[in-house]
Amino acid sequence: MKTKLTALALAATLAAAAPAMAELVVPSLSYRTGPYGANGTQYADGFADYFTLLNERDGGIGGERIQVPECETAYNTEKGVECYEATKDTGALVYNPLSTGITYQLIPKVSVDKKVLYTPGYGRTSAKNGKVFEWVFNAPANYWDGASVAIKYLLDENGGDLSGKKIALVYHNSAYGKEPIRTLQKLSEKHGFELSEIPIDPPGQEQKSQWLQIRRERPDYVIMYGWGVMNQAAIQEAANIRFPMENFIGIWWAGSEVDVLPVGAGANGYKALTFNGVGMDYPVYDDMRKFVIEPGKASQGGQYVGSALYSRGMYAAVVIAEAIRKAQEIAGTAAIDAQQLRDGFEQLDITPERLTEIGLPDFGPEISLSCANHGGSGMARLQQWDAEAKQWNLISDFTEPDQEVLEPLIAEDSEAYAREAGITPRDCN
Amino acid sequence: MLYREAGDFKTSYREDGQTFPIRLDRWGYYAVLAVAFGIVPFLINDYWASAVLVPFLIYAVAAMGLNILTGYAGQVSLGTGGFMAVGAYAVYKLMTAFPEVNIVLHILLAGGITAIVGMVFGLPSLRIKGFYLAVATLAAQFFLVWLFNKVPWFYNYSASGQITAPERTLLGYAITGPASSAAVKYLVCLCFAVVLAWVARNLTRGTLGRKWMAIRDMDIAAEIIGVNPLTAKLSAFAVSSFFVGIAGALLFAVYLGAAEVGEAFGINKSFLVLFMIIIGGLGSVFGSFAGAAFMVLLPVLLKNLLVGGFGWPTNLAAHIELMIVGGLIILFLIVEPHGLARLWRLAKEKLRLWPFPH
Numbered sequence: 001m002k003t004k005l006t007a008l009a010l011a012a013t014l015a016a017a018a019p020a021m022a023e024l025v026v027p028s029l030s031y032r033t034g035p036y037g038a039n040g041t042q043y044a045d046g047f048a049d050y051f052t053l054l055n056e057r058d059g060g061i062g063g064e065r066i067q068v069p070e071c072e073t074a075y076n077t078e079k080g081v082e083c084y085e086a087t088k089d090t091g092a093l094v095y096n097p098l099s100t101g102i103t104y105q106l107i108p109k110v111s112v113d114k115k116v117l118y119t120p121g122y123g124r125t126s127a128k129n130g131k132v133f134e135w136v137f138n139a140p141a142n143y144w145d146g147a148s149v150a151i152k153y154l155l156d157e158n159g160g161d162l163s164g165k166k167i168a169l170v171y172h173n174s175a176y177g178k179e180p181i182r183t184l185q186k187l188s189e190k191h192g193f194e195l196s197e198i199p200i201d202p203p204g205q206e207q208k209s210q211w212l213q214i215r216r217e218r219p220d221y222v223i224m225y226g227w228g229v230m231n232q233a234a235i236q237e238a239a240n241i242r243f244p245m246e247n248f249i250g251i252w253w254a255g256s257e258v259d260v261l262p263v264g265a266g267a268n269g270y271k272a273l274t275f276n277g278v279g280m281d282y283p284v285y286d287d288m289r290k291f292v293i294e295p296g297k298a299s300q301g302g303q304y305v306g307s308a309l310y311s312r313g314m315y316a317a318v319v320i321a322e323a324i325r326k327a328q329e330i331a332g333t334a335a336i337d338a339q340q341l342r343d344g345f346e347q348l349d350i351t352p353e354r355l356t357e358i359g360l361p362d363f364g365p366e367i368s369l370s371c372a373n374h375g376g377s378g379m380a381r382l383q384q385w386d387a388e389a390k391q392w393n394l395i396s397d398f399t400e401p402d403q404e405v406l407e408p409l410i411a412e413d414s415e416a417y418a419r420e421a422g423i424t425p426r427d428c429n
Numbered sequence: 430m431l432y433r434e435a436g437d438f439k440t441s442y443r444e445d446g447q448t449f450p451i452r453l454d455r456w457g458y459y460a461v462l463a464v465a466f467g468i469v470p471f472l473i474n475d476y477w478a479s480a481v482l483v484p485f486l487i488y489a490v491a492a493m494g495l496n497i498l499t500g501y502a503g504q505v506s507l508g509t510g511g512f513m514a515v516g517a518y519a520v521y522k523l524m525t526a527f528p529e530v531n532i533v534l535h536i537l538l539a540g541g542i543t544a545i546v547g548m549v550f551g552l553p554s555l556r557i558k559g560f561y562l563a564v565a566t567l568a569a570q571f572f573l574v575w576l577f578n579k580v581p582w583f584y585n586y587s588a589s590g591q592i593t594a595p596e597r598t599l600l601g602y603a604i605t606g607p608a609s610s611a612a613v614k615y616l617v618c619l620c621f622a623v624v625l626a627w628v629a630r631n632l633t634r635g636t637l638g639r640k641w642m643a644i645r646d647m648d649i650a651a652e653i654i655g656v657n658p659l660t661a662k663l664s665a666f667a668v669s670s671f672f673v674g675i676a677g678a679l680l681f682a683v684y685l686g687a688a689e690v691g692e693a694f695g696i697n698k699s700f701l702v703l704f705m706i707i708i709g710g711l712g713s714v715f716g717s718f719a720g721a722a723f724m725v726l727l728p729v730l731l732k733n734l735l736v737g738g739f740g741w742p743t744n745l746a747a748h749i750e751l752m753i754v755g756g757l758i759i760l761f762l763i764v765e766p767h768g769l770a771r772l773w774r775l776a777k778e779k780l781r782l783w784p785f786p787h
Binding site: 019030032033037041070071072074076077078081082085086088089100101104108109111112113124173175176178179181184201202354358413416420421 | 475476479480484578587588589590591593595596606607608662685686687688689691692693728736743744746747748764
C-alpha cells in the first residue's frame with residue numbers, strides 16, 4: 001500500500017512539471033485558508049491581478065510574460081518551507097510569503113539558493129541593513145518604522161509631549177507581534193510615556209481577559225499589532241468596553257475591511273497605519289477593469305478589488321514589477337534570473353512621477369534602495385475608518401520615522417544575526 | 430508458496446526469538462535498509478527531502494515515542510508538542526552554549542533533558558489514569574509552550590522570540606543550517622530513526638516492555654504480581670520523552686532551521702502525533718512508521734494531485750484535503766480500529782497460507 005502511494009506520488013509530482021523557463025516566475029506563497037485566510041486571500045488577489053494586468057495589457061514586462069503560481073501555506077511554517085522547496089527550481093525569482101514566521105525560515109535559505117526575498121511591511125525588520133541581508137528587501141517600511149510613525153502621530157496630537165501618558169501595546173504573541181516591543185520601549189524612555197505590553201496568543205479569538213485588563217488600566221492609547229481573526233476580535237472587544245476608537249491605532253496589517261466590517265458602527269473612528277493608498281480612485285483601476293475584471297480574469301472574480309489588503313498586494317506586485325524592469329535594464333536582456341533581479345532591487349528608484357505614470361499617483365512613498373539600505377525611507381501614514389460610508393480615509397501625510405532611535409537598533413540586530421549566522425557584512429561603497 | 434516458515438528450522442533460542450523469524454521478512458527488511466541507505470541518498474533532491482522523507486522520519490521517531498507511552502504503557506498523553514519543544518530548545522541552548530561539541534551528542538543530550546522533564550510531568554500518572562491523565566499532560570503542553578514564550582533565557586534574549594539553528598558540521602558535512610544538503614539531512618534522520626526503532630523494538634519485547642504492557646492491561650493485577658508501577662510508569666515517560674525530545678531536536682535543527690514555539694510545537698502537533706499512532710496502530714513499531722507515513726505523505730500527495738495534477742485553486746484543494754484526510758481517518762477507524770499495523774499483520778498471515786487458504 002505504501003509502495004502504491006509512493007508510485008502515485010512520483011507520478012503526480014512528475015505530472016506537476018516545471019513551467020516553461022522562458023517566462024518570469026514569481027511564486028505566490030499565499031494563504032486562503034486558516035485563521036488568517038480572510039486577510040491573506042485579499043492580498044493574494046491584489047498580487048495576482050496586477051501581474052495579470054501587465055500580461056494582458058503590455059504582454060508582460062519587457063516582452064516576458066509573468067507566471068504567478070500559487071501555493072497554499074495556511075500561514076504554517078512547515079507548509080511554507082514545502083512550498084518554497086517545490087517552487088524554487090522552477091525558475092522562481094522572488095518570494096513574498098506574507099508571514100514573518102516563514103520569512104525567518106527562508107532568510108538563511110535564500111542566501112544559499114540565491115533567490116530574492118521581498119517582505120514589504122513585515123518579516124525581519126533588520127533586513128533593512130543590506131550589508132548583512134544581501135538577498136532580503138523590505139521596502140517601503142518595516143515594523144519599527146510603523147511603531148515610530150504611530151508615536152510621532154500621537155506626539156502631534158498631544159502638542160509634542162507624551163510624558164505621563166499610558167500606551168498599551170496589544171500584540172500577536174509571535175515573532176511578528178514581538179517585533180515592535182524593543183522600539184517602543186526605547187521610544188517610551190525617550191518621550192516619557194508608560195508602555196504596557198499585552199500579548200494575545202494566536203489565533204487570538206479569545207481576548208476578553210486582555211481587554212478587561214485594559215479597561216482596568218485605562219491607557220490613553222492602544223497600539224495593536226494583530227493579524228487575521230485577532231483583529232476583529234480585538235476591535236469588537238474594544239467596542240464592548242467602550243474604548244474610544246480614535247485612540248486605537250493598528251499597524252498596517254490590522255487595518256483592513258475584514259477587521260472592521262464585522263464590528264459595524266462600533267468600529268467608527270478606528271485608525272490604522274498604512275504605506276499605500278486606499279480606495280479605487282486611481283487611474284490604474286480603469287485599466288484593471290478593462291483588461292482584468294471585465295474579461296473575467298480577476299482572481300476570485302474580483303470580489304475584493306479596491307480593498308485595503310488588495311491595494312497592498314497590488315503595491316507589492318508594483319514594486320516587484322518595477323524591480324524586474326530595472327533588472328532587465330541593467331542586464332540588457334528580458335529573461336533575467338534571480339541574481340539580476342537582486343541587482344535590480346538594489347538600484348530601484350520608484351519616484352512619485354513614476355507612480356503617476358503607472359496610474360497610482362501618491363499611492364506610496366518614494367522608494368529608493370541601495371546596497372546598504374534595503375528598506376527604503378520607512379515613511380507611513382494613517383488612515384481612519386468611516387463606518388457609515390464603509391471606507392478608509394487618509395488622515396495624515398507620509399511621515400518619516402525617528403531614524404535616530406531606529407538606526408542603532410537596526411545595526412545592533414543585524415550585527416547579532418551576522419554573528420549568529422557567521423556572515424561577514426558586505427562592503428557597500 | 431513464497432512466504433512460508435515450512436522447512437525453516439530454528440536450532441537455537443536466539444534464532445527462534447528473533448524479530449523476523451520468516452526468511453522473506455528478514456530479506457525484505459535488509460532490502461528496505463539497503464535501498465534507504467544505499468540508493469535513496471543518491472536520488473534524493475531538496476523537495477523530496479524537505480517535503481516528504483525528512484518529516485516522515487522525524488514524525489516516525491515522535492510516533493514511536495508516543496506509542497511507547499500510550500500504546501505499550503497505556504498512559505494517554507497529549508503533551509507531545511510540548512516535549513518536542515523541550516527537545517528543540519534544549520538542543521538550541523546546547524548548540525549555542527557549546528559550539529565545539531558534536532551535534533549528534535547535543536541531540537542525544539537534548540533527548541535526555543526531555544526525558545527528565547517527561548518524568549516530572551509523568552508524576553501525575555501515579556495517581557490518575559486515562560482521560561484525566563490526558564488532561565494533565567495537556568496542561569504540560571500549554572505550560573511548556575507558555576514557558577518558552579515567556580522566559581527570554583530560552584531564546585537567548587532575541588527580539589523576535591524565534592530560535593535559529595546555527596550551522597554545525599559532522600565529518601565535514603553541514604548537518605544544520607541552510608547549507609546542509611538534502612542527502613545529508615535525510616541520512617542523519619534515517620540513522621536516528623533506524624537506531625531508535627531498533628532500541629524501541631528491543632525494549633518493548635524485553636522485561637521492561639512486558640512490565641509496560643502489564644500496566645496497560647490491568648495495572649492493579651500487575652502491581653499484585655510484582656510490577657512496580659512507579660518505576661514502570663516513570664520509565665515509560667522517560668523513554669517516550671527521550672524519543673520525542675530527539676524528534677523535536679531533529680525537527681528544529683535539521684528540518685526547520687528556525688522555530689517559533691507557539692506555531693511549531695502547539696497543540697496541533699500533539700494531536701497530529703496522536704492521530705499517527707491511532708491510525709498506525711497502538712503498540713507497534715511498524716505502526717508508528719505507517720501512521721507517520723499516512724499523516725505526512727497523504728497531504729503532500731493530495732496537494733500535488735489536486736493542485737499540480739488537476740489544477741484546482743489552492744484554497745479549494747486545501748479544504749478538500751482536510752476533508753479527505755478526516756474522512757480517511759474515520760474510514761480506517763471503522764474498518765480497522767487497530768490501525769494499519771493490524772492490516773499489515775493480517776496481510777502477512779493470509780500470505781502465509783496463500784495460495785492455499787483453509
